[in-house]
Amino acid sequence: MIAEAIRAIDDFIAKQTDTNPHLEALKRTPGYDKFRQSFATGIKGQASKVADDFRTLSDPRVYDQSYDPLTDTQKTHLNNWVGRHMPPIHQLVPRYPVFNYFRQVFNATVKNRYGKWGFKTKAVDYNFEVSNPHYTAQLNSHTDYLLHKSTIDDTTKARIINVIDEGKQAGMTNDEVADSINDEFDQISGTRADMIARTETANVAGQADMAAATENGVQTKHWVVAGPGCPICDDNEADGSIDINDSFSSGDDTVPAHPNCECYVDFDEIDLDALADSLWDGS
Ligand SMILES: [Zn+2]
Numbered sequence: 001m002i003a004e005a006i007r008a009i010d011d012f013i014a015k016q017t018d019t020n021p022h023l024e025a026l027k028r029t030p031g032y033d034k035f036r037q038s039f040a041t042g043i044k045g046q047a048s049k050v051a052d053d054f055r056t057l058s059d060p061r062v063y064d065q066s067y068d069p070l071t072d073t074q075k076t077h078l079n080n081w082v083g084r085h086m087p088p089i090h091q092l093v094p095r096y097p098v099f100n101y102f103r104q105v106f107n108a109t110v111k112n113r114y115g116k117w118g119f120k121t122k123a124v125d126y127n128f129e130v131s132n133p134h135y136t137a138q139l140n141s142h143t144d145y146l147l148h149k150s151t152i153d154d155t156t157k158a159r160i161i162n163v164i165d166e167g168k169q170a171g172m173t174n175d176e177v178a179d180s181i182n183d184e185f186d187q188i189s190g191t192r193a194d195m196i197a198r199t200e201t202a203n204v205a206g207q208a209d210m211a212a213a214t215e216n217g218v219q220t221k222h223w224v225v226a227g228p229g230c231p232i233c234d235d236n237e238a239d240g241s242i243d244i245n246d247s248f249s250s251g252d253d254t255v256p257a258h259p260n261c262e263c264y265v266d267f268d269e270i271d272l273d274a275l276a277d278s279l280w281d282g283s
C-alpha cells in the first residue's frame with residue numbers, strides 16, 4: 001500500500017518535471033517522507049480508534065440490523081457516532097513536519113521559477129521566503145487550514161461509515177466490522193496520504209509561483225490547462241490574461257483549482273531588463 005502511494009507520487013513528480021524540475025528533489029528529502037507518513041499515520045489512527053470503539057458498540061440507534069438499508073435517522077446517528085469517536089487530525093499529525101515540508105516546496109518552486117527566467121539571483125537561496133513574514137504567515141495559515149479546517153476528516157469519516165454500513169448489511173458482527181475497518185484503512189491511509197501530498201504540493205507550489213512573480217513586478221497571469229482538463233479549468237483558461245491580484249473564474253488566484261488538478265499558471269509581460277536589474281547579483 002505504501003509502495004502504491006509512492007508510485008502515485010512518483011507519477012506526479014514525473015509530470016511536474018516538465019514545469020518544475022526542482023520538485024523532483026523533494027521526494028528524496030526527509031521532510032517529504034515525514035509529511036506523507038504523518039498523514040498516513042493520522043488517518044490510520046482515526047480509523048483504528050473508531051474500529052476499537054465499534055467492537056464494544058451498544059447503542060442500537062447507530063446500527064440496527066432490522067433496518068436495511070439505513071434510514072435517514074440511523075444515518076444521522078451513525079454519522080454523529082463516528083464523528084464523536086474519531087480523534088481530530090491535528091491531534092494525530094504533528095504540525096512542524098507539515099509546515100517544514102511546505103517551506104521546502106515553496107523554496108524549491110521559487111528557485112525553479114527564477115531558474116526558468118534565466119537569472120542567477122541574490123534571492124535564490126534557501127532562505128528566500130523565510131525572511132519575508134508575509135510568505136511565512138501564508139505557509140503557517142495553510143498548515144493550520146490543512147490540520148484544522150480541511151475536509152480530511154470528512155472524507156475519512158465518510159469511508160469509515162461506508163465500511164460499517166456495508167459490513168453490517170453483509171451480516172458481520174461488530175468485531176468483524178472493526179477488523180474490516182482496520183484492514184481497509186491499512187490501504188486507504190496510504191492512498192489518502194498520497195492524495196494530500198499531491199494536492200498540497202500543488203497548492204504550495206502555486207502560491208510560491210505567485211510569490212516569485214509578484215516580488216518581481218509581474219502584472220498579469222493566465223491559466224494553462226494541463227492533464228485531462230475539466231469545465232472548471234477550461235473556464236479559467238478562457239479568462240485569458242488577468243491582473244495578477246485577481247481571481248480566475250473558479251475563484252482561485254492560482255493553481256490548483258481542485259484536487260489532482262495538473263494545470264499551471266503562466267505569467268505575462270515580465271520586464272526582463274528591470275527584473276535583471278533588481279535581481280542580478282552583479283558577479
Ligand atoms: Zn480541472
Ligand SMILES: [Zn+2]
Nearest residue numbers: 233261262263
Ligand atoms: Zn486543472
